Amino acid sequence: MTTAATTEVMTQEQAAWFAETFNRIVGNVAHAVLGKENVVRLVVTTLLSGGHLLLEDYPGTGKTQLARALGQTLQATSSRIQFTPDLLPSDVTGVSIFDPKAQTFEFHEGPIFANVVLADEINRASPKTQSALLEVMEEGRVTVDGAPHGVGKPFIVLATQNPIEQAGTYRLPEAQLDRFLMKTSIGYPDQAATVQILHGSAQRDRAGALEPVITGQAVSDMVTLADSVHVDPAVLEYVSTIVGETRRAPGVLVGVSVRGALGLIRAAKTWAAAHGRNYVVPDDIKGLAEPVLAHRFVLEAEAEFEGASAADALASVLSDVAPPTMRSGGR
Template sequence: MTTPTAQTTEVMTQEQASWFADTFTRIVGNVSAAVLGKENVVRLVVTTLLSGGHLLLEDYPGTGKTQLARALGQTLQATSSRIQFTPDLLPSDVTGVSIFDPKAQTFEFHEGPVFANVVLADEINRASPKTQSALLEVMEEGRVTVDGVTHQVAKPFIVLATQNPIEQAGTYKLPEAQLDRFLMKTSVGYPDQAATVEILHGSAQRDRAGALQPVITGQAVSDMVRLADGVHVDPSVLEYVSTIVAETRRAPGVVLGVSVRGALSLVRATKTWAAAHGRNYVIPDDVQELAEPVLAHRLVLEAEAEFEGATAPDALATVLSDVPPPTMRAAGA
């Protein structure tokens, strides 16, 4: 796959935006062949990948979380790995370990499963907080430090983590610092009637994700990430994002609002979302469509508010309804 020649200017051209949208659609279509009836969720996953972020999938058992993550790995012509998180998993089982070589009289570093382009962290909340924290550095900075030596991971790099919200026995809640490092959090949900019938009709095919063929190289993904950085964001849209984030910190029943990292994540995601729609500029609708998957999991509610049935998505929806978006003209559209 050939990427359009990069321009000297940082702003994405319309030609590049059209190529980006076409390629984005091909990736989504390939992944959707394994995860039926969930195109919108797949679009969020691919947006996370092309925004240089990480994704947390929280849903009930049997909804296709692992299948979705594996389908993305199969779609890329790149390396992928799976880490099954368990209570006895050690940090070195994730990052790797230095082993002494008696012949060379030196320590040799053996890479862990985190050294892959697509890392599936299955049931991440089953590991201890110490093991969970092994992912903090690599998710934020794309590198791992073992015994004082820094090792860079491959690019592109994405962590797709799954967790079950129902079964809490033997699990450890993800700390806010780690949740903040996930660009998006979403759920797959149960398929509709038509998709369910199609899945049942193809029941003989036990591994839909394994049958997928790659449609894009890792280098092309890195090129798309760089192209998305060149999408124009009008100052009025940046003001809109900043106001939303500030209001989450003052919202009733909210103990902890959205951080600056969260605001940056939203801007990055809206750039990719705009390019996926063939535009080289962001509009307020992009912010509204991505606000919940990007921001909701970063809110911490008061215990009393949660007891009364309040949820982070509801609190965020109230903020969005109270903050007027900029006009289309002011947004540069």
């Protein structure tokens, strides 16, 4: 089937192809990250929505395997950057080195020049280095000595944070958190998945054994195709109302930005197509609200002290805002 870019609304045939391909990507990655299909679906949704993902999780939960498995599945390049306090911006983006023979500066690419980048423990690097990474995430290119260098497509950053070791870390400012389309965690596998992992202990690198199921160009086509999913004006009003209510919710100092609302719509389009639909329904919005919106909240200090959480505040907003009643076909 042809997946060329289109400005028209996605057809049902295209939606069926999208869903089938989406499930093949998820299924392949899930061979390396056992028992975490829902997390994998969120990662693939982030990729096909043109966004980036923040994973806040404990050590040893499979974050590196997830990033490498995604790279293998996409027939794409992947890299891992271990963030440390002494990491410099040029260690991420690259540097220009003078060539005495040619009498010119030659740019040497940093590890950010990969399709799938694992930024491990991003909060251990200095704010300056964090900003260098986040700038590339936003712009899709590196500018060194006035010359732009595109990082290519597809491009996704999976950044991680360790929630239990805060000594010597630099908390990501709210404005930088807002640049991640989603935030989630992998978590420990359940009993059945743990037994399966232990049973296959001789296979040390599950991700390396995966075969690619899609090309980078096909991924770019899927990103374009997801943009053509129909969103009813009533759903847009629903998202706008939710975002507005987050700014007025009790105990919330700063609610969701317009960037967050746009991110939710983009993710909902991809999520709808992944379920074989060429239109968004309110349940798509509700299902993605927490991973897309919760990390963008800033709670009042008193509310945090009393044990309030962004997830609770968002859940309260969602329960108070009535979803629209969709007509047949989502339109």
